[in-house]
Amino acid sequence: MLQKILVVEDDVDIAQLISFNLERAGYQVGMSHDGREGLDKIFTEQPDLVVLDLMLPGMDGYGILREMQRDPRTHRTPVLMLTAKSQTEDRIRGLEMGADDYLTKPFSPKELLLRVQAIIKRNRSTPGAVIFSFGPFRFDKNNLAFYLDEEPLPLTSTEFKLLLYLCQRVGHPQERGDLLKVVWGYNDDVHSRTLDTHMKRLRQKLGDHGSLIETVRGVGYQVREVE
Numbered sequence: 708m709l710q711k712i713l714v715v716e717d718d719v720d721i722a723q724l725i726s727f728n729l730e731r732a733g734y735q736v737g738m739s740h741d742g743r744e745g746l747d748k749i750f751t752e753q754p755d756l757v758v759l760d761l762m763l764p765g766m767d768g769y770g771i772l773r774e775m776q777r778d779p780r781t782h783r784t785p786v787l788m789l790t791a792k793s794q795t796e797d798r799i800r801g802l803e804m805g806a807d808d809y810l811t812k813p814f815s816p817k818e819l820l821l822r823v824q825a826i827i828k829r830n831r832s833t834p835g836a837v838i839f840s841f842g843p844f845r846f847d848k849n850n851l852a853f854y855l856d857e858e859p860l861p862l863t864s865t866e867f868k869l870l871l872y873l874c875q876r877v878g879h880p881q882e883r884g885d886l887l888k889v890v891w892g893y894n895d896d897v898h899s900r901t902l903d904t905h906m907k908r909l910r911q912k913l914g915d916h917g918s919l920i921e922t923v924r925g926v927g928y929q930v931r932e933v934e
Contacts, residue, residue, distance in 0.1 A: 742766030
């Protein structure tokens with residue numbers, strides 16, 4: 708089956724440009740030019756990925772992200788944030804609210820396609836053993852479901868893969884560049900703020916257990932052994 712992508716973008720020309728390039732790459736694409744209508748389509752159509760503008764009529768992208776995170780039908784739906792707001796604060800806010808990645812306007816259609824492919828790839832089921840457990844964490848790889856102390860805890864697909872990768876290498880510091888490459892597909896450290904923002908979100912979601920994720924100065928991050 709074709710992967711379904713919903714483009715929520717109020718500029719019709721930009722939305723059509725995105726749609727054309729994604730359809731040419733083999734994706735099934737829907738469009739919405741209004742924020743509230745876009746949110747309704749996200750709930751009803753259940754796309755595999757949402758390309759989301761921030762400045763939208765009806766409801767802005769931040770509001771859509773907030774509602775997606777609140778709803779169990781969509782809290783794991785990956786989002787590529789597309790915005791003309793290139794300020795670091797705007798990007799961080801979107802990432803902290805649940806976006807998996809961001810792309811600023813003007814953008815290269817080729818880069819857009821690469822970002823989309825990377826997000827969808829990491830959102831697929833993880834091969835290998837179905838269940839992986841470490842301390843208070845349990846990962847159901849088939850369903851991308853995460854449990855903390857045997858209670859379900861919603862993680863985005865990116866958060867799931869990032870935490871799983873660290874837990875499978877417990878006690879061994881992972882370099883920032885390696886984490887960016889493995890989880891996001893980046894080959895440089897330009898997007899390191901993306902990594903830091905996701906780590907901050909993970910620690911917040913894990914509560915007291917967030918201290919298991921340690922920052923290794925000058926290297927990156929690691930999950931420490933459980934005593």
